[in-house]
Amino acid sequence: MGTLVCRNCNKIIEHFEDEKVTVLYSNCKKCHNEDHVKENA
Numbered sequence: 001m002g003t004l005v006c007r008n009c010n011k012i013i014e015h016f017e018d019e020k021v022t023v024l025y026s027n028c029k030k031c032h033n034e035d036h037v038k039e040n041a
Contacts, residue, residue: 006031 002018005011008031 008034 002016002022002024004013004016004024004026006013006028007025008027011028013026013028
């Protein structure tokens with residue numbers, strides 16, 4: 001079982017099947033959109 005976690009707000013984004021317990025970090029849609037707005041400001 002794997003878990004995808006937002007690196008900004010620590011919200012669990014998704015669970016996925018994996019052979020071992022895994023935690024991967026990404027950005028949720030809310031934090032991704034905020035980062036995108038900051039980059040284009």
